[in-house]
Amino acid sequence: MTTTRTLGRSGIEVGAIGMGCWAIGGPLWGDDGQPYGWGEVDDDESVATIHQALDLGVTLFDTASNYGAGHSERVLGRALAGRRDRAVIVTKFGNRADEATRRALGVDASPAYAVASLEGSLRRLGTDHVDLYLLHLNDLPASAALDLVDTLEGLVTQGKIRGYGWSTDNPGSARAFAGAGPHCVAVEHDESVLNDNPEVLAVCDTFDLASLNRGPLAMGLLTGATRTLGADDVRGRAPQWLVWFRDGRPTPEWSARVAAIRAALTSDGRTLAQGALGWLLARSPRTLPIPGCRTVAQARENFAALTLGPLPADAFAEVERLLADLRPTPAGTPATR
Numbered sequence: 001m002t003t004t005r006t007l008g009r010s011g012i013e014v015g016a017i018g019m020g021c022w023a024i025g026g027p028l029w030g031d032d033g034q035p036y037g038w039g040e041v042d043d044d045e046s047v048a049t050i051h052q053a054l055d056l057g058v059t060l061f062d063t064a065s066n067y068g069a070g071h072s073e074r075v076l077g078r079a080l081a082g083r084r085d086r087a088v089i090v091t092k093f094g095n096r097a098d099e100a101t102r103r104a105l106g107v108d109a110s111p112a113y114a115v116a117s118l119e120g121s122l123r124r125l126g127t128d129h130v131d132l133y134l135l136h137l138n139d140l141p142a143s144a145a146l147d148l149v150d151t152l153e154g155l156v157t158q159g160k161i162r163g164y165g166w167s168t169d170n171p172g173s174a175r176a177f178a179g180a181g182p183h184c185v186a187v188e189h190d191e192s193v194l195n196d197n198p199e200v201l202a203v204c205d206t207f208d209l210a211s212l213n214r215g216p217l218a219m220g221l222l223t224g225a226t227r228t229l230g231a232d233d234v235r236g237r238a239p240q241w242l243v244w245f246r247d248g249r250p251t252p253e254w255s256a257r258v259a260a261i262r263a264a265l266t267s268d269g270r271t272l273a274q275g276a277l278g279w280l281l282a283r284s285p286r287t288l289p290i291p292g293c294r295t296v297a298q299a300r301e302n303f304a305a306l307t308l309g310p311l312p313a314d315a316f317a318e319v320e321r322l323l324a325d326l327r328p329t330p331a332g333t334p335a336t337r
Contacts (some may be wrong), residue, residue: 003281003309005086005288007060008210010163014088017279017306018060019053019299020214020292024075025068027189027232028097030104037068037102038294039233043075045295050079052296055085058305062188062212062290063125063134064092067115073124078165080086083280084127090212091125092136092167107137108145111151114170118160125142133161134188135177138168142176149181156183167210171199178207188212191287192222193265193279193319194257196327204286213280216289217302218244221254222276257326265311272304273302279319 002033003016023038023044030036051060061080063072073091080087093114097104108117118133133152135145145166152164165186166177174187189200191213204211217223219235221244229236229240229248236248244254258272265275280289293299311319 002307004262005210005285007021007132007163007288008165008204008286009208010132010183010185010210012088012162014238014288015057015306016288017277018088018090018212018288018290019050019058019303020290021061021063021072021300022067023292023294024049025063025072026065026102027331028069028102028104034239035237036066036104036232037228037232037234038292041294043078046075046081047199048296049293049299050076052299053293053303054083056299058299058303059086060088060090060288062214064095065121066095066097066104066136068266070099070120070124071098071102073121077124077126081126088131089125089127090132090134091121091130093121094136094140097116104152109135109137109140109148111148114148114151115155118155122160129160129162131162132186133164134173134186135164135166135168139170140168142173146175146180147171147233149177149184152181153183154250165212167214169197169200171203172195174200174209175206178203178209184209186210186212188214188290190215190290191280191283192216192218192274193261193323194218194222194254194327196283197249201284201286204284209286210288211284211286213287213289215233216280217273217276217291218254221245221250221258223251223273224258250324260310260326261319261322264315264322264328266316267315268312269303270308271301274305274308275311275315276301278308279311279316281305282310282313282316
């Protein structure tokens with residue numbers, strides 16, 4: 001039986017695990033040569049992966065206007081052609097990118113850009129609405145985010161979005177936005193067995209928000225992958241906020257923490273990735289992990305966790321015991337995109 005969750009106070013029911021679509025966007029580059037994508041991708045394989053996800057009970061697909069400078073949205077739109085009624089689409093705005101050159105162009109938090117970015121996303125996705133529209137600027141001051149509420153409410157009234165939220169790891173920011181926005185229904189934040197964020201989860205409880213979990217597999221660390229990553233992969237030249245990898249390899253510190261909990265996460269026969277996703281399902285009824293997938297095989301492994309369900313209570317308790325003194329304090333919490 002497939003596990004489902006409700007997308008906060010929107011009432012929209014979705015599969016309890018969604019698919020993150022950052023990796024299928026392909027390359028994106030900063031002016032300094034910093035990669036912001038996951039390397040080259042096979043679009044046909046990406047489409048097949050999305051179809052496999054749908055067949056396994058995934059209904060929520062999370063993308064953004066800047067993933068591959070819009071390429072992720074184009075591929076998702078192609079994959080969902082004729083299947084749009086089976087999918088809940090999440091996209092994001094705030095990070096500008098040039099589609100022709102695949103270059104990051106900085107940020108724009110203005111209400112006018114929120115509207116313009118949505119029009120571009122709708123065009124690339126081939127749809128007349130998105131189900132959830134997220135502000136994609138983690139560290140934007142709350143005052144600037146609140147300036148967007150009237151515009152976002154207007155987009156709900158027009159039927160172009162069904163709800164909105166903020167991709168932020170800051171509980172104060174999430175609280176302010178949710179309190180001001182009647183149709184704010186979700187916060188997307190870094191959340192994994194290695195990096196719990198109880199403060200943001202508490203905001204979700206207070207305001208009846210969905211907790212969309214980016215980085216649920218620590219960007220691949222919790223899959224057990226060990227290969228060296230290329231220079232066109234964001235993990236191959238990890239920016240400061242990406243703590244899991246250095247020089248294209250998992251860091252010894254975080255690898256040791258994975259080793260410490262591997263047996264507990266896999267004690268009932270799950271793979272490491274399935275155990276990490278099961279931990280998130282057990283963490284809260286509001287959590288909704290969105291692991292990225294680039295291949296059909298990855299989709300089959302990750303989304304088997306939908307039928308496996310939450311990690312058993314005894315295994316969850318053992319993980320918590322093992323990590324009690326190892327998780328970062330809130331001030332040292334890893335902050336991702």
